Amino acid sequence: xxxxxxxxxxxxxxxxxxxxxxxxxxxxxxxxxxxxxxxxxxxxxxxxxxxxxxxxxxxxxxxxxxxxxxxxxxxxxxxxxxxxxxxxxxxxxxxxxxxxxxxxxxxxxxxxxxxxxxxxxxxxxxxxxxxxxxxxxxxxxxxxxxxxxxxxxxxxxxxxxxxxxxxxxxxxxxxxxxxxxxxxxxxxxxxxxxxxxxxxxxxxxxxxxx
DNA sequence: ACATTAAGTGATT
DNA sequence: AATCACTTAATGT
Numbered sequence: 001x002x003x004x005x006x007x008x009x010x011x012x013x014x015x016x017x018x019x020x021x022x023x024x025x026x027x028x029x030x031x032x033x034x035x036x037x038x039x040x041x042x043x044x045x046x047x048x049x050x051x052x053x054x055x056x057x058x059x060x061x062x063x064x065x066x067x068x069x070x071x072x073x074x075x076x077x078x079x080x081x082x083x084x085x086x087x088x089x090x091x092x093x094x095x096x097x098x099x100x101x102x103x104x105x106x107x108x109x110x111x112x113x114x115x116x117x118x119x120x121x122x123x124x125x126x127x128x129x130x131x132x133x134x135x136x137x138x139x140x141x142x143x144x145x146x147x148x149x150x151x152x153x154x155x156x157x158x159x160x161x162x163x164x165x166x167x168x169x170x171x172x173x174x175x176x177x178x179x180x181x182x183x184x185x186x187x188x189x190x191x192x193x194x195x196x197x198x199x200x201x202x203x204x205x206x207x208x209x210x
Numbered sequence: 211a212c213a214t215t216a217a218g219t220g221a222t223t
Numbered sequence: 224a225a226t227c228a229c230t231t232a233a234t235g236t
Binding site: 170171172182183186187189190200202203 | 218219
Binding site for chain 1: 224225226227232233234
C-alpha cells in the first residue's frame with residue numbers, strides 16, 4: 001500500500017503524513033460500476049483515488065440523473081469532506097466508471113490533519129478549488145452549449161479520462177448522463193458519425209477526431 | 211428459432 | 224429537444 005500511495009502522493013504529502021495514511025487508511029479495489037456513495041449516505045470515509053475513474057452524479061427524487069464530473073487519480077471527493085466533517089448527508093452519488101483503487105481515510109483524522117500537516121491543508125483547499133472550477137465548467141456547458149456540442153464534449157472528455165479512443169457504452173447510458181432521451185442521443189451521434197468525427201458500433205463508440 | 215436489448219427513423223408537439 | 228410509435232439489427236439462450 002505504501003508503494004501505491006507513494007507513486008501518486010509522495011510529492012503531495014510529507015513523509016509523516018504518508019506514514020499515517022498507511023496506518024489508518026483502508027485500501028479498496030473497486031469493480032467497474034461499483035457504487036461508492038449513494039444519495040443520502042452517511043460518509044464513512046473520504047476516498048483518495050490512486051487510479052481509475054469515478055463518476056459523480058447528481059440525482060433528484062424522481063431518479064432523474066445528471067453527470068457532474070469525473071474524479072481521476074490523485075483526486076478526492078471534495079463534497080465528501082463537507083459532509084464528513086458536518087456529518088451531514090451526501091447530495092451525490094459516486095460510481096466507479098472503471099476498475100479503480102482507492103484508500104479510505106477515517107473521518108476522525110481529517111480535521112486533526114488539517115492543523116498538523118500543511119500539505120494536507122493545501123491538498124484539501126486545492127481540491128475544493130479544482131472541484132469548484134470543474135463545477136463552473138459544467139454549469140457553462142449546461143447553460144451555453146447546445147446538445148450536440150455537449151455530447152461531443154462528453155465523448156472526448158470521457159475518452160481522455162478512460163485513456164482510450166473508444167468507449168464501451170450505450171446510447172441510453174449517455175442519455176442518462178446528459179439527462180436527455182435516448183432518441184436524441186442516437187440522432188446526434190449519427191450526425192457526428194456523418195461528420196466523420198466518430199464511428200458507431202453496437203455498445204461501442206470510436207472517436208476519430210479530438 | 212425465438213426473445214431480448216440496442217439502435218435507427220418518421221411524425222408530432 | 225422531447226416523446227411516441229414502430230422498424231431493424233445484433234446478441235443471447
